[in-house]
Amino acid sequence: MLLDKMGPELTGEIVERTLIEKGRRLPHHSLHRWWSRRFSLLYRAILASYLTDSEELVLESLRSPKRIEPLARGKVFYEPFMGGGTGLIEASIMGYHSIGVDVNPVAVRIAQATGTLLKREVSGEQFELVGKRVLKLTEEKLRRSGWEWMINGKIVSYVFITRKKVPSWVDKYGKDGKTVRILRCPHCGTIFESMSDSERDTCPKCGETFEVTYRPKFTLKGDYPEQGKYRVWAVELREKNGKKWMKRVVDARSVSDWIVNSNKKAEEYASRAREILDSISLKELLEGKRLWREGIRRFSELFSARQLATFVAFAEASSEVKRRMELDESMMEVLSVVLSESAKSASLVAKWHPPIGEPVPAVAMKTYWVPEYTVETNPIARVPGELKPLARNSLASSLLRAVRIARGELSIGKEIDLSAKVGDSRTFIPDRRIDLSVVDPPYMDTVRSYASLSIVHYGALRVFDGITGAHDCINLEEIEKSEIPRDRKGFSDAMRQVFSNINSVLNENGRVVLFYNRKSTLDWENVLLASFESGLHPRIAYWVVGEPPGGLARSRLKGVFIVVMGREKPGKVTVVFKEPLRTAEKLVSLDSKIETSAARALEEALKRIYGENMVEFV
Ligand SMILES: C[S@@+](CC[C@H](N)C(=O)[O-])C[C@H]1O[C@@H](n2cnc3c(N)ncnc32)[C@H](O)[C@@H]1O
Ligand SMILES: [Zn+2]
Numbered sequence: 001m002l003l004d005k006m007g008p009e010l011t012g013e014i015v016e017r018t019l020i021e022k023g024r025r026l027p028h029h030s031l032h033r034w035w036s037r038r039f040s041l042l043y044r045a046i047l048a049s050y051l052t053d054s055e056e057l058v059l060e061s062l063r064s065p066k067r068i069e070p071l072a073r074g075k076v077f078y079e080p081f082m083g084g085g086t087g088l089i090e091a092s093i094m095g096y097h098s099i100g101v102d103v104n105p106v107a108v109r110i111a112q113a114t115g116t117l118l119k120r121e122v123s124g125e126q127f128e129l130v131g132k133r134v135l136k137l138t139e140e141k142l143r144r145s146g147w148e149w150m151i152n153g154k155i156v157s158y159v160f161i162t163r164k165k166v167p168s169w170v171d172k173y174g175k176d177g178k179t180v181r182i183l184r185c186p187h188c189g190t191i192f193e194s195m196s197d198s199e200r201d202t203c204p205k206c207g208e209t210f211e212v213t214y215r216p217k218f219t220l221k222g223d224y225p226e227q228g229k230y231r232v233w234a235v236e237l238r239e240k241n242g243k244k245w246m247k248r249v250v251d252a253r254s255v256s257d258w259i260v261n262s263n264k265k266a267e268e269y270a271s272r273a274r275e276i277l278d279s280i281s282l283k284e285l286l287e288g289k290r291l292w293r294e295g296i297r298r299f300s301e302l303f304s305a306r307q308l309a310t311f312v313a314f315a316e317a318s319s320e321v322k323r324r325m326e327l328d329e330s331m332m333e334v335l336s337v338v339l340s341e342s343a344k345s346a347s348l349v350a351k352w353h354p355p356i357g358e359p360v361p362a363v364a365m366k367t368y369w370v371p372e373y374t375v376e377t378n379p380i381a382r383v384p385g386e387l388k389p390l391a392r393n394s395l396a397s398s399l400l401r402a403v404r405i406a407r408g409e410l411s412i413g414k415e416i417d418l419s420a421k422v423g424d425s426r427t428f429i430p431d432r433r434i435d436l437s438v439v440d441p442p443y444m445d446t447v448r449s450y451a452s453l454s455i456v457h458y459g460a461l462r463v464f465d466g467i468t469g470a471h472d473c474i475n476l477e478e479i480e481k482s483e484i485p486r487d488r489k490g491f492s493d494a495m496r497q498v499f500s501n502i503n504s505v506l507n508e509n510g511r512v513v514l515f516y517n518r519k520s521t522l523d524w525e526n527v528l529l530a531s532f533e534s535g536l537h538p539r540i541a542y543w544v545v546g547e548p549p550g551g552l553a554r555s556r557l558k559g560v561f562i563v564v565m566g567r568e569k570p571g572k573v574t575v576v577f578k579e580p581l582r583t584a585e586k587l588v589s590l591d592s593k594i595e596t597s598a599a600r601a602l603e604e605a606l607k608r609i610y611g612e613n614m615v616e617f618v
Contacts, residue, residue, distance in 0.1 A: 002049035002058055003511060003564055004539050008579030008618055010055055011542050014045045015580045017062050019545060019587050028093075028118060028410050029086055030401050031334075032110040032341045034457055036450070037083060038440065038515065038547050038560075043090040046513055046562065047077065050436045061094070065410070069095035078434040078505075080425030080498050081441050083450075085111025089118065092418040093410050099430050101423035103482045104451050105474045106340065106458055111420040113337040116330040117405040119414060124407030127334075130321060131387055131399035134335065137317035138380055138395075142309065145269045147262035149306070149378045151255050154237040157381040157391040159259070159304075160252070161230035161348075162373035165216040168201075170234060173247045182249045184234070186210050186218035191234060191249050216373045225256040227304070229295070230348075232259050238381070238390045245383065245390060263305050270308035274300040276466035277459055284477045286452040291349070294370040302459055304376045307346050311379070311460055314339055314395065315467035336464040338398040343460035345393035346379040350456075424482050426497040430505050437502050440515040441484060443491065443527075451479040492526040499534035506567070512536050514563040517546065519598045524605035532609055536565040543577045543599065545584050557598055558590040573606050574616045575599065 006014075018039040025033065026040055041062050048061040051071040061068040072095035079087045082100030084107050091098040092115065102108050122130070142148050149156045160170065170191065171182040181194045185203035187210065194201050202209045211217070224231045232252040238245050252259060277299040282288030288299070300308060318335045321327070344350070352374040381391035389397040412418060421428075442450055451458070458476050465474065484494035502512055514531070518524055528538065546560035559581070577599050581592060599617075606615045 001051070001509075001511070002053050002055065003046060003513075004566075006049060006540075006542065006576065008576055010058075011544070011576045012579040012583035013059070014042070014062070015544050015583050016587065017059075018042050018045070019584075022588065027401070027408055028089065028114065028405050029084070031114050031117070031398075031405060032084060032337050032457070034084075034341070034344060034454060036547060037086045039545070040086050040090050042544060042562075043087045043438065044094070046438060047072070047087075047091055047094055047096065047436065050511060051075070065090060065094045072096045075436065076430070076432060076434045078430050078437045078502065080428065080437070080439055080502065082111060082420065083107050083440070085114060085420055087438050087440075088418060088420060089114055089412075092412045092416055093118070095413070095416060096436075097417045097432075099419045099421075099434070101421050101425055101428045103422070103424050104454070104479050105422045106451075106454055106461060108420045108422050109333055109461070110337055111418075112330070113334040113402075114405065115412060115418045115420065116334055117402055118408075118410065118412045119418075120406065120411055121330060122327075122406065124403050127331075127406045128387065128399075128403045130325065130327065130331065130335075131338075131396075131403065132385070133321045133325070134314065134317045135380060135382065135387075135395060135399070136385070137320060138310065138313045141313040141317060142266075142269070145309070145313075146265040147306075149262075149310075149380060151235070151237060151258045154239045154248075155378075155381060155384075155390055156235055156258075157238050157247075157378055158236040158352075158375040159232055159306075159378075160234040160236070160249075160352075160373070160375050161227065161232050161304075162216065162220060163230055163370075164220075164372050166218055166220050166233055166373055167214045167216050168210055168218060169212050169214045171236060171247070171249050181212070182247075183212060189222055189251065191251055222253065224252050225259045227259065227263055228301075232256075235259070236375075266305040266309035269312055270300075270305045272467065273303075273308040273312050273463045274298075276463055277302075280462070280476065285455065286449050286480055287455050288452075291370065291455075296349075296370060299459060302347050302349055302456055303343075304348060307376065307379055308463070310346075311339065311343075311463045312467055314380070315464045318464070319468045332468060332470065334402055336461055336468075336470070338395060338402055339464050340457040340461040341398040341401075342379055342393055342395045343456045345391070346377045347456040347459075348374060348376065350374055350377070425501070426484065426494055427501075429501045433505050433507050434502070435507050435510050437506070437510070437512045438515065439498065439502070439512060441491075441495065441498070443486070443516060443518070443523075448486070449480045449483055451476055451483060488523065488526055492530045495527055495530040496534055499531045499536050503535050503567070508567070510566070512565045514565065515546075515560050516563060517557050517560045517598050519557065519594065519601055521601040521604040521608075524601050525608055528605050528609055531565055535567060537567070537569050537610075538563050538565050538573050538606065539568075539570050540564050540574045540576065541602065543575075543580050543595070545588060545590075556591060556594050558588065559584070559595045559598070561598075561602060570610065570614065572614055572616050573610065574618060575603060575606075576618055578618065 077091035077096040088100040187208040382396035
């Protein structure tokens with residue numbers, strides 16, 4: 001098997017190929033974009049090279065994973081920390097029987113929903129119809145409840161809110177290849193458009209000059225409508241003009257009737273969502289405690305009343321469409337994941353920097369923070385009747401992504417098993433013998449809990465489940481407690497259990513592939529002792545680029561080692577490092593000193609456990 005003996009050139013080439021996923025996920029892994037994920041091509045390289053000695057076939061299956069199918073038939077892949085299921089899905093596409101567990105049901109549901117779409121249980125066309133019907137019904141329900149995301153026939157895409165100050169640069173759009181800036185004069189509050197790209201601009205109304213900045217620097221003076229802890233200061237409207245959907249930002253004071261009335265009406269409809277969410281105590285959650293300190297006292301405060309009402313209507317609409325179109329539970333699962341995905345933008349803890357990017361959860365390296373000003377995204381902003389979003393990351397975009405997955409050329413054969421289960425890998429043991437396992441544990445101590453950092457996604461999912469009556473109620477407090485510990489002792493104890501469980505069902509020629517990287521020899525020694533004591537030994541390790549930028553924990557270490565282990569004690573352990581690093585340096589920015597110090601730590605740990613002359617660096 002090539003997995004045991006890939007040379008430096010091939011490793012370099014694989015690194016280069018995986019980097020095409022830099023900044024853009026392959027469509028079939030885009031249903032839910034939150035979960036920290038490895039490059040899917042990395043999985044392909046591992047999964048293919050386990051099955052063959054042919055470099056050509058491995059490289060070919062990076063492009064067309066189905067090429068390896070005849071060899072994968074009957075082979076079993078197991079992933080004990082599967083996350084959103086990147087590896088599980090790739091293994092299934094290639095033809096492996098794949099088993100995955102994760103302690104987090106949100107992750108498991110993402111993997112299952114992707115699997116459902118790839119299995120073509122409904123066609124892309126059918127799912128498009130489902131999506132459109134659900135959105136239409138959602139809109140109807142809101143209208144019947146006395147409000148809609150519309151002002152005088154124009155669609156509301158964003159409502160601009162602040163707790164304190166506001167920026168002067170509000171928004172932008174492109175026109176004839178140029179950027180039009182939408183600015184707000186901090187002196188008189190006039191909102192106007194400007195073609196200038198300089199750092200200062202002049203108000204057409206009062207004639208004052210001011211700094212153009214998207215940072216909230218200016219005090220909001222005047223009679224702006226209030227909404228909970230926020231003041232609303234502007235609204236973005238979309239209107240059709242010929243073929244184009246024009247964007248216009250208006251002063252909130254000119255539409256305060258809509259702001260106040262829709263909020264009041266939505267509040268009634270939102271009460272069901274508040275009941276569901278506020279039964280969860282923020283103080284019980286890692287991130288909840290933090291949000292509490294930032295002034296958020298109830299879970300439901302992570303969303304606006306209009307957003308919550310829209311979630312409720314979407315869940316009710318999904319139930320109705322399910323009944324009418326006789327959809328099965330797996331379709332409901334897909335719809336719940338779609339809602340959860342779009343909550344990434346449709347939440348009040350999303351930061352808004354329109355001139356730079358889309359609203360994303362305000363998650364830093366370690367935790368959430370509550371942005372001082374942000375937008376309230378309309379979760380159903382779309383071109384009427386179509387699955388074309390008019391706000392970034394709205395439900396229309398997530399539905400569209402689901403349609404694309406169901407339509408795409410990749411699929412999972414109906415006869416292939418993909419089993420994604422909620423479970424604790426310290427106790428879970430697959431019910432059959434396995435050939436290949438990828439172990440990608442949470443080891444970054446900067447991320448205290450994956451579960452906690454998915455708090456907004458979880459909230460939307462929980463509302464959906466509560467309204468539709470889905471039985472498996474997800475409980476975030478419990479998930480956090482079951483995540484494996486990050487401290488040295490707790491981590492290595494957990495890993496020992498996981499490795500032993502795997503080894504107890506591993507076939508004679510099976511391989512276990514660990515994803516790991518630390519700069520400390522002690523950390524490396526800890527995890528390698530855990531595998532050693534479980535009867536698993538490294539044969540070769542490859543340095544590769546770990547995950548797309550923008551990963552959950554922006555570690556300074558960009559690389560990760562793929563440590564290939566088997567039952568036999570090694571003759572010598574090869575560490576393939578220099579060539580793939582050289583390749584990566586040309587394509588991404590990384591600090592080779594830091595990467596090298598991690599490689600030295602691995603080398604040192606291997607020497608301590610297996611002996612001085614046992615390691616070879618290439
Ligand atoms: C680094 S992520 C895996 C990402 C995945 N390889 C991918 O590319 O999508 C680690 C995962 O381990 C899960 N996890 C933590 N403790 C666990 C446990 N005791 N049992 C099973 N899964 C656990 C977390 O929920 C998280 O999803
Ligand atoms: Zn002015």
